[in-house]
Amino acid sequence: MSVSVLVVGGGLVGTLLALRLSEGGCTVQVLDAGRAGAEASSAAAGILAAQSEATTPGPGLDLGLESRALHAALHAELGAPGSGYRPNGALLPTTASDHGAAVARHAWQVERGLRVDALDAASLRAVAPGLHPRFTGGVLFADDATVDPPVLMASALAAAARSGVAFAHDEAALAVTSHGGRVTGVRTARGHRGADVVVLCAGAWSRLVEGVLDASQGVAPARGQLIEYALDPVPFGPVLYTGGGYLVPRADGRVCVGSTLEMVGFERGTTAAGLETLRERAADAVPALAAAPLRRAWSSFRPRTPDGMPYVGALATDGLFVAAGHHRSGVLFAPVTAEIVRDLVVHGRRHRHLDALSPDRFRQGPRA
Numbered sequence: 233m234s235v236s237v238l239v240v241g242g243g244l245v246g247t248l249l250a251l252r253l254s255e256g257g258c259t260v261q262v263l264d265a266g267r268a269g270a271e272a273s274s275a276a277a278g279i280l281a282a283q284s285e286a287t288t289p290g291p292g293l294d295l296g297l298e299s300r301a302l303h304a305a306l307h308a309e310l311g312a313p314g315s316g317y318r319p320n321g322a323l324l325p326t327t328a329s330d331h332g333a334a335v336a337r338h339a340w341q342v343e344r345g346l347r348v349d350a351l352d353a354a355s356l357r358a359v360a361p362g363l364h365p366r367f368t369g370g371v372l373f374a375d376d377a378t379v380d381p382p383v384l385m386a387s388a389l390a391a392a393a394r395s396g397v398a399f400a401h402d403e404a405a406l407a408v409t410s411h412g413g414r415v416t417g418v419r420t421a422r423g424h425r426g427a428d429v430v431v432l433c434a435g436a437w438s439r440l441v442e443g444v445l446d447a448s449q450g451v452a453p454a455r456g457q458l459i460e461y462a463l464d465p466v467p468f469g470p471v472l473y474t475g476g477g478y479l480v481p482r483a484d485g486r487v488c489v490g491s492t493l494e495m496v497g498f499e500r501g502t503t504a505a506g507l508e509t510l511r512e513r514a515a516d517a518v519p520a521l522a523a524a525p526l527r528r529a530w531s532s533f534r535p536r537t538p539d540g541m542p543y544v545g546a547l548a549t550d551g552l553f554v555a556a557g558h559h560r561s562g563v564l565f566a567p568v569t570a571e572i573v574r575d576l577v578v579h580g581r582r583h584r585h586l587d588a589l590s591p592d593r594f595r596q597g598p599r600a
Contacts (some may be wrong), residue, residue, distance in 0.1 A: 242268025316380025362467020423599035
């Protein structure tokens with residue numbers, strides 16, 4: 233018998249999850265408060281920073297590496313235009329005074345068998361000739377990659393629709409309903425939608441759906457502002473991490489610069505101070521950007537948990553699951569999250585790192 237599933241939230245995580253559940257034989261409908269993919273999923277920078285943003289070994293690194301590999305396969309699976317996947321790497325530029333420390337800081341990845349390249353001045357200029365002259369070296373994570381989030385989101389939505397997933401737009405889920413410890417569906421402003429399984433994927437809005445997360449399972453909106461330049465040709469190949477942020481090159485001559493981190497609730501929009509910070513960061517790293525045309529500026533809300541790791545797994549109510557709180561790693565973790573939840577719902581199979589993602593992990597106090 234087909235299992236009926238309601239996925240609450242049509243961002244990248246919810247859409248890929250719906251696709252995998254449909255492929256697994258479920259009847260799936262996605263409910264979104266607005267338009268599917270219109271929030272953080274389409275507004276992200278799209279860095280697959282499995283290594284470049286990893287500071288220690290552990291589940292976060294392992295899940296990032298697994299999902300990074302899934303992205304390459306997903307790009308081919310989705311068909312043209314795919315996801316905009318580019319294996320262009322990520323680069324931490326260094327100066328003469330901090331190069332040694334930067335290399336040493338990532339030695340644990342080399343010991344793990346991961347590719348981390350220490351660049352001298354000549355090697356640095358070969359991959360990023362437009363960098364400010366003060367940079368004389370760097371640490372290159374050549375296996376990290378990027379995607380173009382709006383392209384990926386559109387392709388994922390099309391693939392899910394082809395697989396039979398139904399989408400209900402402009403229908404916010406107000407509460408999850410249950411009876412006798414078993415989920416029965418979702419209550420919306422339009423009425424009740426019944427289902428055997430409900431998966432909460434509402435990102436920064438997940439706490440607003442009643443009957444799922446409690447006070448110990450906080451998901452807070454973290455506003456991030458970004459800007460985008462036109463610069464053709466782009467004088468660097470990898471993502472650049474510098475000045476407390478990043479610069480992401482696109483194949484068509486765009487450069488995305490991010491990001492701020494502001495705990496301002498659901499206050500939308502950009503600010504003069506935030507945009508000035510991003511402009512200074514861009515020009516300080518790549519001087520040519522100081523005179524480049526600014527194409528656009530925007531902000532989005534990233535769903536942040538206390539430890540930065542998402543909540544993925546089953547909740548106390550039978551048939552109720554959550555996949556939310558991915559914060560800065562939503563695009564990176566989306567493919568592996570989709571497979572983890574599919575395996576739980578369809579096969580009853582647990583991923584080896586599911587405990588680290590447990591929605592109940594803070595009930596005994598936050599982890600270090």
